[in-house]
Amino acid sequence: MAFTVEMVRLSLEKLNVLIEEKREYLTDLDSAIGDADHGINMNRGMKHIIEKIRGKEYSDFGGIFRDAAMTIMSAVGGSAGPLFGTFFMKIGQKLIGKSEVSIEELAVAMQDGLDGIMFLGRSGVGDKTMIDAIAPAVEALRENSSDGDSAAWNKAVIAAELGMKGTIPMLSRRGRSSYLGERSIGHQDPGATTSYYLISCFRDASVEG
Template sequence: MNIIHTPQMKDMILFMAERIIESKPLLTEVDSRIGDGDHGIGMAVGFTAVKEKLAGEEYSDINQLFRQTGMAMLGSMGGASGVIFSSVFLGAVKGMEVKECVDTKEFAQMMRKGLDTVKQRGGAQPGDKTMVDALEPACDAMDSCEGTSFGELFQRAFDAAKKGVEATKNYPAKFGRAKCLMERAIGFQDAGATSVMLMFGAFLEWVKKEKANE
């Protein structure tokens, strides 16, 4: 698969939303070790809202699809997670010309714009023990995927995000409740970074499913 059209993108986002909702216990457990323990709940609420918003709608372009995804999360999650994770989708299509389909290069560019928006709004940088520690490596990995398939794109992104999650275990936290733990947060992975890894894992799983059904 080298091109994803709008209906396919909608299906992929819905598939990813379901996987995130299913991961609520895992994300809650990860977050409870150094945070408030509510990250899994917030992500499940946000992506349940995404499912409810997208399921009965038809979209003519990817821009509108991503905006509605982001707004559903922003309007339902609240708090920092709602702002930050919605920024991935809202930032991805901000100022982008209307597109009915995207190739791997264009998708990588969208994710880079989403990352830039997250960093601008949240202020986090790599090494701060946040979702940026998974999203930035994933974007870096996708930058070199021009001309490849979406299967290869998402495999590289997932592998890089997974390494980013592992790396968060080595960092003290600079944001959220975990910030108060300082060095005691070392040894535990970040919940937001884990969510990013799960997102790309779901994208990869969706592509493999589509290929198997061809």
């Protein structure tokens, strides 16, 4: 089994549905420590992505990830636009010309995407951001790729969920929540939550179809 361009499309379709469903929840999380627009922004961004990619033929990962990246960058006027945009863009650039890769190769490309996010946000693990969900997931995917795709994806989802929950006790060091200082402690980061959803949707599309 491998990871295909069609799985990317399916993952994004699933993420669109899930974000729509969780929009209010994400907005609630964001109103506690951010500016209460994350759910609305992601919902708009994903809708635009789906409009762009639905029915379009893609011969490689480069094309679909680039479309997703450019669309979310044009549609979302919050940090999620440039950050998720960069994540998609870097993955696409790494996998350009390919339409099917192993989970290990995908993990390497996702690491590129993660590095792009860290550079753009001048941020790392432990700052209470999306990185806290994505970084452990990518690591789990890479380290468990030899155990089969399902096992690797399941471990990646568990790692992302733990990472997301791990943001609750953290002191925010990035974004609007960082202005709150100690008062940011005790709240789950909305960006990490969306990132957990993203990893889950990639898992579901890859394993369940």
